[in-house]
Amino acid sequence: MTIETTVATGNARRHATQSHEPRWPVILMTPDVSEAPGVPTETEYVVRANYADAIAEAGGIPLILPYNFENLASALALADGIVLTGARPGTEVTGARRQFEIQLVEQALKTGKPLLGICHGMQLIGECLGGKFRTELPAAAISHIPQGIPDVLAHEITVEPDSVLTNWVGKGPARVNSLHRHALAGDGRFRVAARAPDGTIEAFEGETDGFCLGIQWHPEYRLTELDRNIMRAFVGRSAEAAARKARNVSSVGSNRVRERLAQLELALPEASLPPGAFSGAVRTDNIITVSGQVPLKDGAVLQTGHLGADVSIEEGRECARWALLNALAQLEAAAGGFGNILGFVRLAGYVAADAAFERHGAVVDGASELLRALFPDRWAHARIAIGVTSLPRGVPVEVELTAVVGDEA
Numbered sequence: 001m002t003i004e005t006t007v008a009t010g011n012a013r014r015h016a017t018q019s020h021e022p023r024w025p026v027i028l029m030t031p032d033v034s035e036a037p038g039v040p041t042e043t044e045y046v047v048r049a050n051y052a053d054a055i056a057e058a059g060g061i062p063l064i065l066p067y068n069f070e071n072l073a074s075a076l077a078l079a080d081g082i083v084l085t086g087a088r089p090g091t092e093v094t095g096a097r098r099q100f101e102i103q104l105v106e107q108a109l110k111t112g113k114p115l116l117g118i119c120h121g122m123q124l125i126g127e128c129l130g131g132k133f134r135t136e137l138p139a140a141a142i143s144h145i146p147q148g149i150p151d152v153l154a155h156e157i158t159v160e161p162d163s164v165l166t167n168w169v170g171k172g173p174a175r176v177n178s179l180h181r182h183a184l185a186g187d188g189r190f191r192v193a194a195r196a197p198d199g200t201i202e203a204f205e206g207e208t209d210g211f212c213l214g215i216q217w218h219p220e221y222r223l224t225e226l227d228r229n230i231m232r233a234f235v236g237r238s239a240e241a242a243a244r245k246a247r248n249v250s251s252v253g254s255n256r257v258r259e260r261l262a263q264l265e266l267a268l269p270e271a272s273l274p275p276g277a278f279s280g281a282v283r284t285d286n287i288i289t290v291s292g293q294v295p296l297k298d299g300a301v302l303q304t305g306h307l308g309a310d311v312s313i314e315e316g317r318e319c320a321r322w323a324l325l326n327a328l329a330q331l332e333a334a335a336g337g338f339g340n341i342l343g344f345v346r347l348a349g350y351v352a353a354d355a356a357f358e359r360h361g362a363v364v365d366g367a368s369e370l371l372r373a374l375f376p377d378r379w380a381h382a383r384i385a386i387g388v389t390s391l392p393r394g395v396p397v398e399v400e401l402t403a404v405v406g407d408e409a
Contacts, residue, residue, distance in 0.1 A: 024059065024060065024061045025059070025060050025061065025080035025081055025235060025238035025239045025241065025242040026060070026061050026063060026078055026079055026080045026081075026238075026242070027055045027060040027061060027062050027063065027079070027080065027081045027082070027083060027235065027238055028063055028064075028065040028075060028078070028079045028081075028082050028083070029047050029051055029052065029055070029062055029063065029064055029065060029082075029083045029085055030065055030082075030083070030084050030085055030097070030100075030101055030104065030121065031045035031046055031047045031064050031065070031066070031085065032045075032046045032047070032085070032087055032088045032091070032093075032097065033045060033046065033094055033096070033097060034046045034088070045064055045066060046088065047064055047085060048085075048220070050220045050221060050222075051083065051085055051118075051220045053220075054219070054220040054222055054227075054231045055083070055231065055235060057222070057228075057231070058228075058231040058232045058234070058235035058236075059232075059235050059236070059239065060080075060081065060235040060238060060239075062083075065079075065082075065104075067096055067097060067100040068100075069100065069103065072100075072103065072104065072107065073107075076104075076107055076108065076111060076113065079113060080113075080114070080238040080239070080241045080242040080245070081113065081114040081115075081116070081211075081234060081235065081237070081238030081241065082104065082108050082113055082114070082115050082116070083116045083117075083118065083121065083234075084101055084104075084105070084115070084116070084117040084118065084120070084121025084122075084124060084125060085118055085119075085120070085121055086118050086119030086120045086121060086179075086180075086218065087119070087120045089148055089149070089179060090148075093120055093124075098124065101121075101124050102124065102127075102128060105124065105125055105128045106128060109128070109129075109206075109208055109210075109212070112208075112209045112210035112241075113210060113241065114210055114211035114212075114234060114237045114238045114241055115206070115210070115211065115212045115213070116211075116213050116214075116215070116230075116234040117213070117214040117215065118215050118218060118219065118220065119179070119180050119215075119216060119217070119218060120180075120182075121214070122184060122203075122204070122214030122215055122216050123182060123183065123184045123214075123216075125206070125212065125214050126184035126188060126190060126201075126204060126214055127184070127188075129188040129189040129190045129206055129207075129208075129212075130186070130187065130188030130189050130190075131184045131185065131186045131187070131188040131190065131204075132184070132185045132186035133182065133184070133185075134182060134183040134184065134185040135181075135182055136182075137180075137181065137182070137183055137198075137200060142154070142155045142196060142197055142198055143155075143178070144178045144179070144180050144181070144183075144196070144200070145178065145179055145180070145181065146178060148179075149179070150177035150178060150179040150217070150218045150221060151177065151221055151223070152177060152223075153175040153176065153177055153223055153224070154175075154176065154177050154178035154217075155175065155176065155178060155196060155197060156173050156174060156175050156176075156196075156197060157174050157175070157176055157194040157195065157196055157202045157203070157217075158174075158194060158195050158196075158197075159174055159193065159194045159203075160191070160192060160193055160194065162191075163191070163193035163194065163203070163205065164193070164205060164233075165193050165194055165203060165226065165230075167229075168225070168226050168229035168230065168233065169225075169226050170224070170225040170226060170229075174194070174224075174226060175224065176202065176217035176223075176224070176226075176227075177217050177218055177221055177223055178196075178216075178217055179218065180216060183200045183201060183216065184201045184204070184214070184216070185201065189206065189207045189208065190204040190205060190206045190207055190212075190214070191204060191205050191207060192204050193205050193213075196216075200216070201216065202215070202216045202217060203215050203216065210237075210241075211233075211234065211237040211238075213230070213233075213234065215230060219231060246406075254332070254337040254338040254339050256338075257338040257374050257375070260373060260374050261374065264370075264373065266321075266325065268325060268328060268329050268332070269296060269297070269298070269299075269325055269326055269329050270299075270329060271326075271329040271330045271332070271333045272296060272299070272326065272329075274291060275392075278291055279291065280330040280333075280334075281330045281331060281333070281334035282334075283334055283405070286342075286404055286405055286406070287345065287402060287403070287404060287405075288331060288334045288335055288402070288403050288404075288405055289400075289401075289402045290327045290330045290331050290334070290400060290401040290402070290403075291330070291400065292348075292350065292392075292398045292399065292400045293323050293324075293326035293327040293330065293398065293399055293400070293401075294323055294326070294391065294392060294393055294395045294397075294398050295318075295319040295320070295321075295322035295323045295326070295395055295396075295397060296322065296326050297322055301393050301394070301395055302318070302319055302322050302395075303315060303318075303319055303395070303396060304393070304394035304395060304396070305352075305394070305396050306352050306353055306354055306357075306396060307351055307352065307353035307354070307357045307359075307360075307363060307396055308353045308354035308356060308357030309353075309354050311396045313359060313362055313363060315396070316351065316363035316366070316396050316397055317362070317363055317365065317366030318366060319363075319366070319395065319396050319397040320349060320363055320364055320365070320366035320367040320397045320399060321366045321367060321370045323349075323367060323395075323397050323398060323399035324347075324366075324367040324370050324371060324399050324401070325370075326399075327399050327400070327401040328374070328401070331401060331403055335403070335405045338375075340405045340406050341375070341378070341403050341404070341405055341406075342378065342403075342404045342405060342406055343378040343380065343381075343403065343404045344371065344375070344378070344379065344380065344381035344401065344402065344403050344404070345381060345382065345402040345403065345404060346381055346382045346383065346384070346400075346401075346402040347364070347367060347368060347371065347381050347382075347383045347384075347399065347400070347401055347402075348383070348384050348386070348399070348400040348401075349363065349364030349367055349383070349384070349385045349386070349397060349398070349399055349400075350386050350388050350391060350397065350398040350399075350400075351363050351364065351385060351386065351387050351388065351396065351397055352387075352388055352389065352390055352391045352394075352395070352396045352397070353387045353388075353396075357387065360385040360386065360387045361385045363385070363396075363397060364383065364385040364397070364399075366397075367397075367399050368381070368383060
C-alpha cells in the first residue's frame with residue numbers, strides 16, 4: 001500500500017482543489033443495528049455522528065451503507081472510499097453485519113477501493129487479510145476500556161519506524177483513546193503499524209493494491225493531530241480514486257464517440273487555429289461556446305458556393321456535417337474529452353444562399369442529425385438556421401455550437 005504523506009499539511013478538500021480533483025468523494029460507512037425487541041419493523045441502522053462529522057471535516061460525503069447484498073455491486077460503484085465502523089459500546093456485532101462486511105471487504109480489496117477499518121472494522125479487515133480474531137485481551141497494566149466513552153486519551157502506542165503513521169504523529173509521544181474488548185492477532189497480508197504497551201496490535205497497513213488501513217482506537221473523535229491526519233489521508237486517497245473514476249468515464253465517453261464516427265466512416269479533424277484575434281472555444285463556468293467553424297476536411301475547404309445556385313441541398317448538408325466535426329474538435333479540446341460533455345445548448349447554422357432559397361433548415365439538419373448520431377443520449381439542442389449572402393472563405397455553411405460540461409472538465 002502506498003499512502004501519500006503530505007496530507008498532514010492540509011485537508012483533502014484543499015488538496016483536491018490544488019490538483020483539480022473531485023472535492024467531495026463519496027464515503028460509505030457500515031452501520032451497526034439497533035433492534036427493538038418484539039418489533040422488527042422498528043430496527044434501525046445506527047452510526048455515531050462523529051464518524052460522519054470526521055469524514056465531512058476531511059472533505060468527504062459520508063453515506064450509510066445498509067446490509068443489502070443485492071445492491072452491493074452498485075454501492076461499490078458509487079463509493080470512492082469505505083469505512084468499516086466500530087460496534088456500539090457493550091454490544092457484539094451481529095452475524096448479518098459480519099457476513100455483509102466480509103463480502104464488502106473482499107470486493108473492495110479486489111477493486112482497490114480505499115478502506116479504513118476502525119475498532120471492529122479494523123479487526124474484520126485484518127481477518128479478511130489472514131489475521132486472527134482475538135476474543136480476549138491480555139491481562140496487563142493498561143485498560144483498553146478505561147471508561148464507557150472513548151473521549152479521553154487512554155494509553156500510549158508505539159509506532160513502527162517504517163509505518164506511514166510516523167509521518168502523521170506530530171510532536172511528543174503518540175497517545176490514543178480506547179474502547180475494545182477484542183483485538184487482531186497473528187500474521188496476514190498486513191504490516192503492523194503500531195502496538196499498545198501490552199503488545200496488542202493498534203494499527204496495520206494492508207499489503208494490498210490500494211489504501212487499506214486498520215485502526216484499533218477511534219480516530220473519529222479527533223483528539224489528536226494523528227487522528228485528524230488519518231481521516232485526511234483516507235479521504236484524500238478517496239478523492240484521488242474519485243478523480244480516476246471521472247477520468248475513466250471521460251475516456252470511455254470519448255472512445256464511444258470515436259467508435260460512432262468510425263461506424264459512419266468519419267474521423268474527427270484536428271482542432272484548427274482560429275484565423276483571427278479570437279479563440280476557437282471559450283469556457284464560462286460550465287458552458288463552452290465554440291466559435292463558428294467552416295467545413296474543413298484535411299485542412300482544406302470542402303466546398304465553396306451558394307445554396308440555390310451552385311451548391312445542392314445534399315452538398316450543403318455534407319458541408320454542415322464537416323463544419324460540425326470541426327466544431328466538435330474544438331469542443332473536445334476545450335472540454336478535456338467528450339466524456340465531460342453533459343449536453344448541448346444551441347447549434348447555430350449560417351447558410352450562404354441566393355435570396356430565393358428557403359430550405360436553410362434542411363441544410364443545417366446535416367449538422368443536427370450527425371450530433372444526434374454521435375451523442376444519442378444527450379444530443380438535444382436549440383437551433384437557429386440563418387440565411388446570409390456570404391461566409392468566410394466562400395463556404396456555403398458555418399456552424400457555431402454551445403455545450404454544457406461537467407465540473408471536472
